[in-house]
Amino acid sequence: MTLQTAALTRPMPPDNIIEFNFRREEPVPAQRRSTSLFTSDGRPKPSAADPIRSLADIKAMQTYYQSLGQIRNYTIFTLGILFGLRAGDLLALRWHHIYNPDYTFKPHCDVIESKTRKSNNPAITADIQAVITAYRDTLPADIGYHDPVFISNKRDEAGNYRPITLSALNRILKAAAKGVGLTAHISSHSLRKTFAYQLLKQNPGSDEAKFALQKMLNHDDFKTTLTYCGLAQDAIDSYRSALGEVIL
Numbered sequence: 001m002t003l004q005t006a007a008l009t010r011p012m013p014p015d016n017i018i019e020f021n022f023r024r025e026e027p028v029p030a031q032r033r034s035t036s037l038f039t040s041d042g043r044p045k046p047s048a049a050d051p052i053r054s055l056a057d058i059k060a061m062q063t064y065y066q067s068l069g070q071i072r073n074y075t076i077f078t079l080g081i082l083f084g085l086r087a088g089d090l091l092a093l094r095w096h097h098i099y100n101p102d103y104t105f106k107p108h109c110d111v112i113e114s115k116t117r118k119s120n121n122p123a124i125t126a127d128i129q130a131v132i133t134a135y136r137d138t139l140p141a142d143i144g145y146h147d148p149v150f151i152s153n154k155r156d157e158a159g160n161y162r163p164i165t166l167s168a169l170n171r172i173l174k175a176a177a178k179g180v181g182l183t184a185h186i187s188s189h190s191l192r193k194t195f196a197y198q199l200l201k202q203n204p205g206s207d208e209a210k211f212a213l214q215k216m217l218n219h220d221d222f223k224t225t226l227t228y229c230g231l232a233q234d235a236i237d238s239y240r241s242a243l244g245e246v247i248l
Contacts, residue, residue: 051230093109107124
């Protein structure tokens with residue numbers, strides 16, 4: 001029997017046998033990462049939030065809210081920087097996170113972060129207590145122990161208080177930044193970044209402060225923390241400025 005005849009007479013495999021094709025497939029080319037500043041539909045991509053680097057600018061924004069009688073906005077701006085929570089966790093605060101059942105202050109604000117499910121317990125200092133008390137005095141008398149701390153002007157369908165939204169917080173911050181002439185990109189994430197930036201600026205050279213901040217932000221290394229809070233960019237700007245002074 002010739003090879004050609006054998007090939008013709010070879011029995012076909014049963015229907016339940018899977019035949020594999022072992023031909024070498026061409027590698028799928030990796031998708032190139034777009035460096036465009038715009039999305040596919042032509043809208044600008046969001047840029048990273050900036051910290052507020054100047055203490056004078058922080059004071060200016062606080063004064064802006066106070067001058068307009070916006071005590072809630074002043075309080076959320078101030079606590080957002082002092083607590084260092086993510087914006088979503090800040091807006092999710094309820095009064096039971098801050099007060100004991102008898103409405104005395106807790107020593108710490110007991111928070112489980114929504115992103116990491118880890119505990120984050122910013123201290124409620126005497127200065128923070130004063131800010132919270134002044135804000136609470138402006139709220140309706142029927143605010144309860146389990147109601148949101150930063151309430152919206154609208155209630156839900158059942159008549160319950162609801163927290164302000166992330167988009168509302170962004171509008172609140174951007175309005176103040178524009179009002180005081182800030183050119184930095186300010187958004188809800190600027191509060192946490194400002195906390196990190198100012199903590200390191202107020203504790204220069206402190207390894208303890210570096211370690212504490214890195215741990216709180218859940219970063220694997222301190223270089224990530226420096227980049228996150230904007231100090232790495234400050235260093236780059238400083239080096240470039242010094243180089244310009246030599247060359248120009």
